[in-house]
Amino acid sequence: MDLILFLAFAAIAVICALSVVLQTHPIASALSLVGVMGALSVLYLLLGAEFIAMVQVIVYAGAVMVLFVFVIMLLNADAESPRSTSAMAKALGLPIFLAFAAVLALAVLRLFPDTPLVRFGEFTGGGPADVGMALFTRYLLPFEVISVLILIAIVGAVVLARKEID
Amino acid sequence: MNGVPLSWYLVLSAILFSLGVAGFLFRRNIITIFMSIELMLNAVNLTFIAFSYDLRQVNGHIFTFFVMVVAAAEAAVGLAIILTVYKNRGTLNADDVNSLRF
Numbered sequence: 041m042d043l044i045l046f047l048a049f050a051a052i053a054v055i056c057a058l059s060v061v062l063q064t065h066p067i068a069s070a071l072s073l074v075g076v077m078g079a080l081s082v083l084y085l086l087l088g089a090e091f092i093a094m095v096q097v098i099v100y101a102g103a104v105m106v107l108f109v110f111v112i113m114l115l116n117a118d119a120e121s122p123r124s125t126s127a128m129a130k131a132l133g134l135p136i137f138l139a140f141a142a143v144l145a146l147a148v149l150r151l152f153p154d155t156p157l158v159r160f161g162e163f164t165g166g167g168p169a170d171v172g173m174a175l176f177t178r179y180l181l182p183f184e185v186i187s188v189l190i191l192i193a194i195v196g197a198v199v200l201a202r203k204e205i206d
Numbered sequence: 207m208n209g210v211p212l213s214w215y216l217v218l219s220a221i222l223f224s225l226g227v228a229g230f231l232f233r234r235n236i237i238t239i240f241m242s243i244e245l246m247l248n249a250v251n252l253t254f255i256a257f258s259y260d261l262r263q264v265n266g267h268i269f270t271f272f273v274m275v276v277a278a279a280e281a282a283v284g285l286a287i288i289l290t291v292y293k294n295r296g297t298l299n300a301d302d303v304n305s306l307r308f
Binding site: 053060133140170 | 208209210211212213214215216217218220221222223224225226227228229232233234235237238240241242244245248251252255256258259260262263264265267268270271272274275276277278279280281282283285286287288289290292298299301
């Protein structure tokens with residue numbers, strides 16, 4: 041069951057990620073990215089990260105992607121026009137990408153040759169209570185610092201998106 | 207109940223990350239480039255969660271949480287920058303925004 045769920049949602053994630061990269065229209069890319077995030081949240085659940093899976097759906101697939109879609113529609117972005125690339129770039133792009141992915145994957149497999157099996161329900165320390173306990177005791181200072189970061193980001197976004205900026 | 211090797215999660219993360227890198231490099235629409243960055247951040251989050259499972263610790267979840275917060279802040283500021291660029295240049299093509307290019 042674990043294997044089926046992993047394979048199904050890993051396939052969905054990879055296909056949606058390919059779609060993010062290959063679609064020419066930004067809206068199609070954004071909706072594919074929502075698919076990637078939904079599939080990843082199921083994988084987080086399989087890994088016992090219940091709180092993070094919910095935050096992934098609410099914050100990432102919900103808030104951040106709505107912001108993306110909102111900006112795409114606000115700017116009325118249309119499909120990307122085909123660009124003039126050199127023949128060498130066209131010929132080398134896919135092999136270099138495949139080589140990069142293969143090197144990353146092989147490095148992972150070499151570094152962790154016999155990793156333990158992941159079974160759903162074996163690690164149950166990822167619920168809201170556990171995450172909250174760690175967040176408000178050991179990681180209290182980073183938590184407060186990151187709230188300042190958010191405040192700065194809000195101010196920055198408001199300043200940047202003002203009308204009279206030049 | 208059979209399980210999945212942890213390394214498969216890491217390989218999936220590597221594949222998603224390299225797809226994000228590829229999209230970042232060969233897309234020309236600024237918004238799509240931005241979405242590729244989000245894809246890379248998500249791939250790294252998956253690694254954090256996978257190792258958090260392996261070590262039976264909640265610390266990786268906290269780091270993922272912080273990555274999500276930073277990504278949300280980055281999205282807000284970045285999309286404001288994109289809005290400003292579009293207002294000033296009238297284009298979303300990254301090749302046309304080249305004032306700083308030597």
